Amino acid sequence: xxxxxxxxxxxxxxxxxxxxxxxxxxxxxxxxxxxxxxxxxxxxxxxxxxxxxxxxxxxxxxxxxxxxxxxxxxxxxxxxxxxxxxxxxxxxxxxxxxxxxxxxxxxxxxxxxxxxxxxxxxxxxxxxxxxxxxxxxxxxxxxxxxxxxxxxxxxxxxxxxxxxxxxxxxxxxxxxxxxxxxxxxxxxxxxxxxxxxxxxxxxxxxxxxxxxxxxxxxxxxxxxxxxxxxxxxxxxxxxxxxxxxxxxxxxxxxxxxxxxxxxxxxxxxxxxxxxxxxxxxxxxxxxxxxxxxxxxxxxxxxxxxxxxxxxxxxxxxxxxxxxxxxxxxxxxxxxxxxxxxxxxxxxxxxxxxxxxxxxxxxxxxxxxxxxxxxxxxxxxxxxxxxxxxxxx
Amino acid sequence: xxxxxxxxxxxxxxxxxxxxxxxxxxxxxxxxxxxxxxxxxxxxxxxxxxxxxxxxxxxxxxxxxxxxxxxxxxxxxxxxxxxxxxxxxxxxxxxxxxxxxxxxxxxxxxxxxxxxxxxxxxxxxxxxxxxxxxxxxxxxxxxxxxxxxxxxxxxxxxxxxxxxxxxxxxxxxxxxxxxxxxxxxxxxxxxxxxxxxxxxxxxxxxxxxxxxxxxxxxxxxxxxxxxxxxxxxxxxxxxxxxxxxxxxxxxxxxxxxxxxxxxxxxxxxxxxxxxxxxxxxxxxxxxxxxxxxxxxxxxxxxxxxxxxxxxxxxxxxxxxxxxxxxxxxxxxxxxxxxxxxxxxxxxxxxxxxxxxxxxxxxxxxxxxxxxxxxxxxxxxxxx
Numbered sequence: 001x002x003x004x005x006x007x008x009x010x011x012x013x014x015x016x017x018x019x020x021x022x023x024x025x026x027x028x029x030x031x032x033x034x035x036x037x038x039x040x041x042x043x044x045x046x047x048x049x050x051x052x053x054x055x056x057x058x059x060x061x062x063x064x065x066x067x068x069x070x071x072x073x074x075x076x077x078x079x080x081x082x083x084x085x086x087x088x089x090x091x092x093x094x095x096x097x098x099x100x101x102x103x104x105x106x107x108x109x110x111x112x113x114x115x116x117x118x119x120x121x122x123x124x125x126x127x128x129x130x131x132x133x134x135x136x137x138x139x140x141x142x143x144x145x146x147x148x149x150x151x152x153x154x155x156x157x158x159x160x161x162x163x164x165x166x167x168x169x170x171x172x173x174x175x176x177x178x179x180x181x182x183x184x185x186x187x188x189x190x191x192x193x194x195x196x197x198x199x200x201x202x203x204x205x206x207x208x209x210x211x212x213x214x215x216x217x218x219x220x221x222x223x224x225x226x227x228x229x230x231x232x233x234x235x236x237x238x239x240x241x242x243x244x245x246x247x248x249x250x251x252x253x254x255x256x257x258x259x260x261x262x263x264x265x266x267x268x269x270x271x272x273x274x275x276x277x278x279x280x281x282x283x284x285x286x287x288x289x290x291x292x293x294x295x296x297x298x299x300x301x302x303x304x305x306x307x308x309x310x311x312x313x314x315x316x317x318x319x320x321x322x323x324x325x326x327x328x329x330x331x332x333x334x335x336x337x338x339x340x341x342x343x344x345x346x347x348x349x350x351x352x353x354x355x356x357x358x359x360x361x362x363x364x365x366x367x368x369x370x371x372x373x374x375x376x377x378x379x380x381x382x383x384x385x386x387x388x389x390x391x392x
Numbered sequence: 393x394x395x396x397x398x399x400x401x402x403x404x405x406x407x408x409x410x411x412x413x414x415x416x417x418x419x420x421x422x423x424x425x426x427x428x429x430x431x432x433x434x435x436x437x438x439x440x441x442x443x444x445x446x447x448x449x450x451x452x453x454x455x456x457x458x459x460x461x462x463x464x465x466x467x468x469x470x471x472x473x474x475x476x477x478x479x480x481x482x483x484x485x486x487x488x489x490x491x492x493x494x495x496x497x498x499x500x501x502x503x504x505x506x507x508x509x510x511x512x513x514x515x516x517x518x519x520x521x522x523x524x525x526x527x528x529x530x531x532x533x534x535x536x537x538x539x540x541x542x543x544x545x546x547x548x549x550x551x552x553x554x555x556x557x558x559x560x561x562x563x564x565x566x567x568x569x570x571x572x573x574x575x576x577x578x579x580x581x582x583x584x585x586x587x588x589x590x591x592x593x594x595x596x597x598x599x600x601x602x603x604x605x606x607x608x609x610x611x612x613x614x615x616x617x618x619x620x621x622x623x624x625x626x627x628x629x630x631x632x633x634x635x636x637x638x639x640x641x642x643x644x645x646x647x648x649x650x651x652x653x654x655x656x657x658x659x660x661x662x663x664x665x666x667x668x669x670x671x672x673x674x675x676x677x678x679x680x681x682x683x684x685x686x687x688x689x690x691x692x693x694x695x696x697x698x699x700x701x702x703x704x705x706x707x708x709x710x711x712x713x714x715x716x717x718x719x720x721x722x723x724x725x726x727x728x729x730x731x732x733x734x735x736x737x738x739x740x741x742x743x744x745x746x747x748x749x750x751x752x753x754x755x756x757x758x759x760x761x762x763x764x765x766x767x768x769x770x771x772x773x774x775x
Contacts, residue, residue: 034593132732134663157733201738203747210737275525285760333725337750344523345548345754349602350593358595358750366733372673389664389671 004302010072017076020049021084029081032207033356038163039207042084043091047118052091055246056100060112067093067246067316068308071253078257079264082360083207085254090160090208091115093250095122095168098243099186101315103226107186110223111166122186123164124247125155125213133373134389135170136179136237140215142171149225151185151193151218157367161211162196165189168226169213170240176231183229183236185220193218204359244369245307248321251368252304255328255361256297262339262357263293269343286342293335300328319381326374332361395693401464408468411437416472418741424599425473425744428591430554431599435479439509444483448491452503459634463641463696467689470645474720474748475599477642479512482551485635486513486560489577493619493627502558502579510556514582516549516605517562517628523548524761527572527625531563531607540565540578540617542586542610548755551600553589557582559605562624575624579616586610596747633709637695639756640709640716643749644689647720650745651681654727661731674730681723688716707769714762717752724749 006014025042032039046052055070056062070092077085090096096115099122100108114120131137140153151171161167167187174181187194197212229236267290270281280286307320340347340354347354365371380386397405415437424431438444447462448454462484469477487506490498505511522528531544542563552559559580566574580587588606619627655678658669668674695708724746728735735742753759764774 127733130662132663134665137663137665202736203738203743204736210733274521275523275528277525283760285763337721340750341753341759344758345518345602345751348595348751348754349548350595355595355750359747362728362746363736365729366736370732371729375673390666392666 006068006072006305010068013069014072014076017051017073018079021076021080025077025084026080029083030350030353030356032081032083033360034350036201036206036209038160038209039081039084039087042081043087043118043121046084046088046091047116050116051088052118053112053116055092055097056112056116060100060108061116062112066308067249067311068305070246070250071304071308074250074253075257075260078254079261082205082254082258082357085257086159086205086208089247089250089254090121090123091118093246094244095124095166097246098124098168098184098240099226101243102184102239104223106223107226111186114165120165121160121163122166122168123158123161125158125161125167125169125187127157127367128154129156133370136182138170138172138182140169140171142173142183142185142220145219147222149185149220149222151187151215151220153215155213155215157200157210158213159205159210159367160208161213162199162209167213169215173229173236174231176229179234179237181229181231181236182234182240183225183227184240186224186226187213187215187218187220188224191218191220202363204356204361204363206359242315242318245316245318245321248325248369249304249307249316251364252300252307252321252324252328255325255332255364256301256304258357258361259293259297259300259328259332259335262336262354262361263290263297265353266290266293266339266342269346273343280342289338289342293338296331296335300324300331303327319378322369322374322377322381325369326371326378329364329371332364333358336361395690397464401460404461405464405468407441408443408465409471411441412468412472412476416476421473421599422739422741422744425475426598426738428598428601430551430601431476431479432555434476435512436509438480439507442507443480444487444509445507447484447488448503448507452491452499453507454503459637459696459699462634462638463692466638466641467645467648470642471649473599473649473744474642474646474752475597477639477645478550478597478600479554481635481638481642482515483513485631485638486515486558488634489560489627489631490618492630493577498615498618511558512551512554512556513558513560514549514552514554515560515562516546516552518548519545520547524758526562526628527575529562529564529575531561532567533563533565533576533578535565535614536611538614539611540614542578542580542607542612544607546605546607548592549589549603549605550597552582552603552605553591553601554582559587560618561607562628563607565624566622569622572625574622575628576621577618577624577627578612579618580607580610580612584610584612595750596744597751633695633699633705636709636713636756637692637699637705640688640692640712641696643716643720643752644685644692646745646748647685647688647716647723650720650723650727650742650749651678651685653741653745654678654681654723654730657731657734668730677726677730681726684719685723688712688719691715707766710757710762710765710769713757714759714766717749718759720752721749 053062058064193216199209303324307324445454446457533540565576586608691712698705
């Protein structure tokens with residue numbers, strides 16, 4: 001029997017995170033955005049309370065909680081402060097999760113305890129100026145030289161690439177094309193030949209900036225190879241991509257959270273705002289907006305919880321992830337925009353959180369697998385075959 | 393039905409477009425948006441060209457242009473960003489109110505000053521508790537001898553802090569009568585003692601900026617009153633359709649720029665070895681975008697041409713405003729999607745279009761108010 005409810009333990013976990021988020025993170029949510037500042041203090045508090053390592057296996061100092069805990073956690077952070085949620089996502093579901101899955105025993109022991117304590121931050125670096133959705137066009141190159149490897153190339157849109165102590169960089173081993181030959185290495189801050197460009201200012205998620213990473217003959221010791229690939233096989237790339245399922249679920253969870261925040265704000269506002277002698281909640285046009293928002297939110301939440309709990313070998317089903325992220329990304333845009341509309345011109349101004357939520361929510365659909373790429377993935381599943389995107 | 397412009401209208405369009413291309417460069421717009429700077433240099437060019445005089449009679453130094461000329465200009469200014477049209481429209485619309493309701497002396501004094509750029513104008517109507525429900529305003533002007541003393545708070549007043557601005561203020565002059573009665577219109581220079589203007593931080597439209605205005609016992613002469621005492625609501629309504637249709641033209645202009653930029657990107661940007669515009673899903677998005685922008689232009693032109701013939705056009709204007717604003721917001725959102733991660737970066741223009749577009753379903757009558765108006769013209773009594 002499929003249960004549509006979180007159990008008591010998860011509900012009390014939600015309650016605990018919500019109290020924390022409302023008390024500690026809500027008051028300064030606008031600050032990080034306005035000042036375009038990385039919420040370091042929030043990260044430190046989360047580390048101190050043990051949340052950053054909540055999904056890391058106990059053997060490496062974490063709590064070994066399940067993916068659904070991570071979703072509920074990110075949902076509650078995003079409900080009040082997206083920038084803090086974004087930091088949480090980097091620690092919980094992105095490269096740290098991939099390293100825990102794909103890394104060597106030595107790498108896990110060396111890196112993960114630092115992640116749990118918040119001393120380390122691993123960024124994920126995939127996109128390049130010429131390889132966005134077409135990730136398998138990436139050209140950052142790695143070649144063997146003696147016992148070491150030499151890395152060359154340029155990455156863009158690396159979230160928190162400047163703050164990160166480590167970056168998990170997708171690179172091509174040898175002279176292959178397409179998915180074959182793509183593996184990943186761990187680049188550490190301070191390695192010779194590794195530089196970061198100026199942080200790129202963006203419309204939303206302003207507290208956690210994107211950066212360009214440049215690799216000019218960076219010498220990578222073999223201990224830092226996470227997934228080695230050969231030019232003849234796409235196995236490495238497949239393993240890498242499958243380990244990013246949790247990131248998609250986490251992304252979708254943040255969408256649910258920010259939408260929940262926008263929805264609650266609009267619901268409350270419509271009860272207090274009076275025009276034409278009555279609260280605007282009394283107008284059917286507004287009531288139905290609220291009804292549609294609640295319905296979509298409910299649907300998205302069910303999809304995300306399903307993706308987070310339908311695990312095989314600890315990882316979610318890629319198609320559950322694709323559908324949950326696709327629907328949640330677009331829902332978050334709709335709901336934050338409707339919430340802004342309900343607020344009228346107040347929603348357009350910074351004194352209210354809506355304009356920030358709209359800007360923040362717009363970014364979900366532009367990274368981490370765009371809705372366009374997810375539709376390709378879902379269509380391939382529907383038809384039972386993949387379609388060659390390079391066909392002319 | 394004739395959709396062709398006359399030769400003169402084509403000339404007007406081309407010259408405005410050339411002028412805007414020359415002065416409102418991508419860097420200029422980016423810098424002014426980023427720093428919240430009023431586009432004085434562009435405005436000065438309009439003055440130079442005589443654009444501010446377009447709808448005014450020759451006797452005041454104008455060119456006797458009609459509503460179609462106005463929407464042509466609206467569209468062209470909007471192409472560079474909806475905020476440009478805002479700057480133009482505020483001065484022209486408020487000065488037109490003086491033409492319709494002002495005394496001979498006021499017309500002779502203020503209209504030429506607007507046309508030659510000595511002053512500019514803004515409007516102030518909305519209050520914290522009077523948004524869509526504008527008649528609910530509480531700011532008052534009390535008669536004291538030959539003067540009026542104004543107190544209260546206004547909100548969301550665009551470009552009120554631009555230099556040499558004259559605020560066209562709607563406020564209550566008779567608080568004993570309910571609602572839309574008892575409202576009068578006054579001109580209040582922005583630097584009048586007691587006027588305090590505070591710029592609000594907004595999602596978009598940052599060049600002109602929107603403001604909160606506090607009137608702390610502001611004393612102005614009765615000569616600054618436009619129209620009869622307590623008949624301000626009629627002043628406001630008298631220009632509303634023209635204002636909405638020209639505003640809608642600005643939406644169409646800016647929305648077309650969104651399509652042009654997204655299309656150029658889709659032709660240039662290669663993924664999977666080919667331009668992304670060659671993918672059917674992207675091509676169809678662009679096809680939808682252009683279709684909707686054309687449809688919104690057609691609705692706008694239909695409304696404008698009815699008005700030019702002196703016919704009633706409340707429904708047509710409301711439909712054009714509703715569809716035009718929602719289309720602008722929608723295509724800007726699609727433009728974001730087509731440009732992917734780049735669109736989200738502040739150094740690219742698409743995020744600005746998206747932020748600016750987001751205001752259009754809220755301002756100048758929300759989409760919800762337009763739907764009410766349209767439904768009312770259909771014989772419905774919307775509550």
